[in-house]
Amino acid sequence: MCLALPARVEELLDAENAIVNLGGVRRNISLALVDAIAVGDYVIVHVGFALQKLDEEEAARTLALFAELGQAQGGAPEAGAQ
């Protein structure tokens, strides 16, 4: 039950409620724990509440770090996990 997923905010219902898209499923969630959320933002959803806004720039930075690592090593070692 600790699993929580990033979901895209599709529609703001009122100041404290929104509809998110959670892997294709639309779900009502509460925004009572977060501030200044806009349509298109990604939020971490847990037990029906947005816990935190996902920082898309930081996400891109973390992915870039992984990509760099991939290039530095010049491809996968023999036992690739595909």
Added chain:
Amino acid sequence: MKYVDEFRDGRLASQLAASIAREADPSRSYRLMEFCGGHTHAISRHGLADLLPGNVRMIHGPGCPVCVLPIGRIDQAIRLALERQVLLCTYADTLRVPASGRLSLLKVKARGADVRMVYSIAEALGLAQRHPQRQVVFLAIGFETTTPPTAVAVKQARALKLKNFSVLCNHVLTPAAMHAILDTPSGTRLDGFVGPAHVSTVIGSRPYEPFARDYRKPVVIAGFEPLDVMQAILMLIRQINAGCARVENEFIRAVTPDGNRKAQALMDEVFELRDHFEWRGLGTIAHSALKPRPAYAAHDAEARFGLEYRPVSDSKACECGAILRGEKRPAQCGIFGTVCTPDNPIGSCMVSAEGACAAHYNYGRFREPSTGTHAPALEDSA
């Protein structure tokens, strides 16, 4: 799914595994605890332990809320449902936790008690509004991730002047459990922690600083996806090799040093520290759990129904206690996978997908013992 699939890339995971293998010093061993059940689940599901060299061992921690709930607490909820005929709501996993007398909330539901599974505490609040003649009790469990939603619901209940909604509060605190593990004199040796993902979105990275400063244990907060966990392991190994102990944050896309201040303020407004609380496996720990403040006593099920806590010892055969302390692995329990299975859990660690026994049963038991070869275990992005 965006922000999920990119963090499950199998090729990059192999590269991270290669870096770990290259940087891990073969002359020593690394014992790293993933505190959180969400990480335990990710490590088992994606076979990450098999991507690690043999001298890098992941040790499951107590961060699975269902697992650390002692029998006596479930018994309280069962008594409320059976003897006080309340409408008892809780999160799904809690229904199957074994309680006294071979009961569980699911079994008392089958006997006719009104027990309902909800996805969110907001549903329980809605039931109270629709059934003013019934007492609705929400059995609240969890660490700092589920606590803020409970605070919101309790505040709403008071604002709506609901006379029939209360919370049986079992919210527990992550740093207190980490202290308890490190303070066990005979405890297992740990070289560092993979810090929880979503707990940290709420509390931030600062509360882990005492573990680095006072206990000299590095902590790297990690997201839940396989690449996050592998990267955090690499960061831990680098700190250990360099003789450092710092708090680092791999899950920077959702965790800040201060965390979610709004959620913290709500928790602080509604809850106060309990003097002590019994945890399964870790025993009674001072200042490790929360209860509603006196101002919210009308919505505190323990106060409203005059509930007492009676401790009950676990099944003798069950090794959950040692597993939650990181001292044993699931396969070292004599009834793992035979008498105790996810369909018929004897201990709490076999109940939830984040429990060490259930995770190991569902994904890992055919690989035991792990020799640390590069088994290609990452699944394709779903």
